[in-house]
Amino acid sequence: MNKYAKITFNGLIQNNPTFKLMLGMCATLALTTSAMNGVGMGLTVTIILTLSNTIISLLRKVIPGSVRIPAFVVIIATLVTIVRMVLDKFIPDLYEAMGVFLPLIVVNCIILGRAEAFASKNPVFDSALDGLATGLGFTLALTILGIIREFLGKGSLFGIQIMPFSIGFFSSAAGAFFVYGICIAIFTAIVNAVSLKQKRRKALNFAAPFFPRR
Amino acid sequence: MKQLVVSAPPHLKTPRTTKRIMIDVVIALLPAAIMGVVLFGLYALLILALSVLSAVLTEYVYEIVAHKAWKSPSYFLDFWKGFDFTSVVTGLLLGMIIPANVPWYLPVLGAVFAIAVVKMLFGGTGKNVVNPAVAGRVFLFISFAAMTAYPVGKDFGLFAVYAPDNIVTGATPLTEYLAGNTVQVTKGMISNWLFGFGMTGCIGETCKIALLLGYLYLVIRKVIKFWQPLLYIAVTGLFAVCLEGFDFTAFLPSVLTGGLLLGAIFMATDYVTSPKSNLGNIIYFVALGLITAGLRKATGIEVVSFVILLMNIVVPLIDKFVPRRPFGYVREKKAKEVTSK
Amino acid sequence: MTVKQFLKGNAFKSLVVLLIIVILCGGVLSVCNHFLFVSDEERNLRAYSKLLTDDSVKEELAIDQTVSLSDGSVNKVCLTEKGNYLVQATGTGGYKGGTVTLWVLVNCEDGALAGIGKVQYESNTAQTLMANFNASYYEExxxxxxxIASGALFGIEEEEGVIETVVTGTTKSSNAIVNAVNAAIDYVNAAIFGQGGTPVTPSDSLLYTKNIKSVTATVSRKKVDYSIEVKQIGNVHDNFVIDISVDKDARISAFEIKTNGSSVVGDTKYADKMADMANLLVGKNYEEIKALLGTDAVEITDTSSTDASLTTGATESNTMCLIAAAYATGNYDWYVNSGAYTKNVKSVTATVSRKKVDYSIEVKQIGNVHDNFVIDISVDKDAKISAFEIKTNGSSVVGDTKYADKMADMANLLVGKTYEEIKALLGTDALEITDISSTDASLTTGATESNTMCLIAAAYATANYATFIG
Incomplete structure (x- = not known):
């Protein structure tokens, strides 16, 4: 597949920050108590990730290698602060729901990780796409976790009460780890099964000339 | 050279199987379970039954799915031949450590969680990191508010006793005691504690005499070592006395109220989740006692299940650093005596 | 290295780049801050708008410090556009002595309290099971x-005038929540509407009222015989009932413990460990007893200041005796001289609970009335009579004429009246009624003196209400 599709696929699935790379777990575990919070956090990280990747990619030739980490951190911190101020002014509910985890995005490993691994070495558009894809992968993971935890732990979905019955365990920290672990297992199983199928198909295709179908 | 016997293992057969030990534990639990039903009514029997049934069914379903039994249908019945009653014990224990007035789905959910997640996901019998019944209770405690409202056991009025004013709304004697109210310790009160008359608490934990009978049975059948529960209970009581300013009247209330006896005899002594060496066990039970008394004082709620859970997780650490006596090891000194004779 | 080398080197370049980035970012941030700043006021407004869905806060009021609330306190009071009051109240009495803080929207209509609009949980101290209280509980x-508009309050036990709201398994936390809501209601009633607060009364508060559950006082000439039930303090098992007599020098002339509420723990009877209070206290006056209590406070909460000579192993029981003695001597003057209508009353038993006082008053006969009346009166939190019953009617019987039958229907007439209204019926401001010359004409039913005696009992009950409540 072409370069851009590969980048997108990597960000969403192959290098999914939550289920594969297991980065940014702190925010994941704390903010998936409700699906809305999960989506909110994911989108915020996506925006910051895309912007930071773009800026860092723009500056990649300018920033010397020895000070790249402090430079990245300053840029990311600035972006996070701006986003904080915007949220505080215009979406105070989300701002309060995220609480202390909004400033913690600065040290979210995903952002620094992608900046270091990709944005500092690749052209602008690729980096932006990578940031977007990774962020969306993160959002997807958080949404799934949020839906499961909110449905089982509170009986509601995106704030709308669906079931009167709920098991408080899933809203707690213990439940967070538990659901997270189960989701990683399921995700890995699915990805492995799919890639196994693909490998088999490739192997069959390769061997086809030697084993003509009758 | 004497005869060399060559044969296939196992070379030493003993009638002690897991199944036999588990049946012994069930028998030991029966007096407390029966007293629980007597004190709390037939609904308690329903809860115990639901808990046991759910636990067994969960294990059955899990094994069927794991072994893909639809491919080899004989497994549906083979399972019962190899059934080792561990889930029966887990189910019964879980039923006994929840209050008698919880909705029916609580023991079911708790048993499913205890067996499927805590036992089977980690590898089945012998591989669980924490005691499944304790984990099931903690799961229920975190999830449902119904776990905090304890009903009052029937009082057959056999012992004239001074009753604290607000025992009716379900404050267990332990919470009363921990909230700072003096619990008048009279002879009648102690008798009620021992027999569980008019006491609030979980189904199996109020009748201490029944629990002690179970303890004696387990010791006689050599299922548990006699000193382990005693050490736990004694350390808890003594440390509670220390925390109350060396007031010895605090010893009996802290020992005879709450889930301490049940936890010490049946749950802390579980083979799988306790250390393998003697010294490790001493450390384990002393730590259990200290933390139980300390946390009870600090938080004012019943912490036995949480403390057992905590210490279960620490056990691998204890095992790593406290060396076991190797199987067959004989102390050097005695060996020297033998050779010198 | 030389300056030129340094300027060309990597370190300088890194420094410059970093500096530029930092300055640029700082500039961008300050520009953004200018546009996006959220002030404290805006934050407050946001918090309020979350609590009030179709209303908004007009102004924040200062807390009236003279309002005393039992079991709670009020932290913030705001007046809303619709004339309601948004109160942040803290209730005590929770688990392990902790508190719960709530926001309570008190609705008002026509200048009076109409009810509760909303209750929102804010925070707590020392509570453990706050998760048990869900939205439907607060909606209750x-x-x-x-x-509420007719005077009921919330409580955790089934009682008259109490709306029971409790969550089983968390009784103490429920207690704190209920106290917080009641504190909000009480505060609005007292500070904003001036109701249920200190009504008109000619005398000061009685001392130690908060330590006493009930008092029977029989006043004769210069002597007062009390039977005092002292509330338990600390670990003492039960209340004490003590009979005390105070003579004309305001000294204790007799002291007898009728009911000893000391604890019995195992074989230890704390009653045996008490000091010989009777011998110790007879002949003492108020100043001497106050010295033994060790504090000037008129409400004793613990034994921390009690004189060391009473640390005999049952210090709390001893202190309870001291409290009874202090009450007896400290209030002697009031009973004999200064209480309203005390000269008309032979003996009074007063039982105080929350905001209600139940009296049993023996009114001395006036004029031609044959005997004293004994009347049971209850006064509620608005200082109005809520119950009135003549237990012993001392009217004369002359031949076939029973003057009792000629009395007005005093019970119906007096229930719901305040002190001012009763004083109007008495027709005089004097605090001792000697004849019926000023009694309102509507009571001239042929048994005016009997009617007036009922009025006197009612006047005593309402006028001294605040004094007994303390």
Missing amino acids: FTKHNDE
């Missing part, structure tokens, strides 16, 4: 507005 508080 908004469903009893009729009862």
